[in-house]
Amino acid sequence: MTQTTLHELAAWLDDTLQTGRFRDYCPNGLQVEGRESVGHIIAGVTASQALIEAAIREKADAILVHHGWFWKNEDPRVRGPKRARLARMLEHGLSLLAYHLPLDAHPVLGNNAQLARVLGWEPALDAAGAARRCGPDDLVWLGRPRTVAPLAELARDVGHRLGREPLVIGEAERPIARVAWCTGAAQGMMDAAVDAGVDAYLTGEVSEQTVHLARETGVAFIGAGHHATERYGVQALGAAVAARFDIRCEFVDIDNPV
Template sequence: MTTEIPRHELDAWLTTTLQPGHFRDYCPNGLQVEGRNRIRHIVTGVTASQALIEAAIAHEADTILVHHGWFWKNESPCILGPKHHRIATLLAADINLFAYHLPLDAHLEWGNNAQLARVMDWAPDIQPDGTPRRCGPDDLVWLGTPARECTVSELATDIAHRLKRKPLVIGDHDRVVRRLAWCTGAAQSMMDAAVAAGADCYVSGEVSEPTVHLARETGRAYISAGHHATERYGVQALGAAIEAQFGVRCTFVDIDNPV
């Protein structure tokens, strides 16, 4: 017998678990589009793209749970073009869309930063209260050490092996990485916080023009490991937690993105 739960029950649990009200985010977090009242099968993914919606329909899912949803600040509010097509497809299939951005980055167990550390075998610094040491806006940048003492070049090789994506490396490839900082996704602007915290190397998803100069001028290394590649793991961990909590089936669908 397939387990199903009311939508409001999942909504309440996610709100309690991820605490979206604690973040100054760039988009709404939580239920973004309302679908069926009963939830039996959730498709999880990184981004609520057209391809993910169609995959959810093919899997006969009634709910989509993502990290990157819709309705971002400073974008046009008009429902036109691809945005119209996505929303129309979702509504026609009566599928719920839940999205959690910064709350999923930051969660201490199922968040993107916590899960990237797990995948890479990085050891977060632990504070006296038992929580990981963090810095930067909303404490999103994690601090710790690599799985073993290594050079920047060796760290990049390990990232490529584990994430299946060749990273971009800026800075001295031979520098020894004793202190490491990381934040998934488009967090390159937080490198100054990582440098101030004493990191030899900062790992994030994307890179921008100022990041190159900051790395060169501070003598610290920067590794761009891929926005999508670094953010595949939080939503999978959250899906596993939902399965454990409710018994509802969760299926991760990886719509690859080279960025």
């Protein structure tokens, strides 16, 4: 394996994911600058202490994640768990590269595209051949499941493929032919899915009001897990990095029931 420079890697990631298109809740890109040369990356969903320790054990140079640090409206003081994480990163010269909405949205490597691949769902295409989307920043994808099936059967297949039993709101026997999905905490985007005329909407999390919206509109809701729906984009991105730069990139799945 070869090595690349940290800033060449960050520039390629920023360009590939078009980070400038998004008004996000956090900075995207290089969040913590470590050693200049990168030959080994540990990828994961979230830059947790457990992922940092895994990177240290594997003698990695950088960490690549979907959920990084420095979120809008969080306490900016560096203390407690934040201090502990940052201290370990700096002590071992680790860099942190994090991509939130840009990784959700990418048409090939993104969380939504990769979730469709895992579930076997087929995105609807517009006249130009691009996936049809709706909602803020066009983050909600539209399409259809592998086969038209009752909601209960569709939900069982989702649970089997993601390894986590989903929360389901809706009539178990209702046939589902049109679906919308957005990974993570996108329950607030269900209005866009309803307006698009789908039979079911899938995301990671649920809020109290989501249940009422599903019941009152007749659009089924599937809460398949935040972590469970967002494991795949960073794996695809890591594989693309490894191929582009001929460096090692290993995915570490830190168990999370949410």
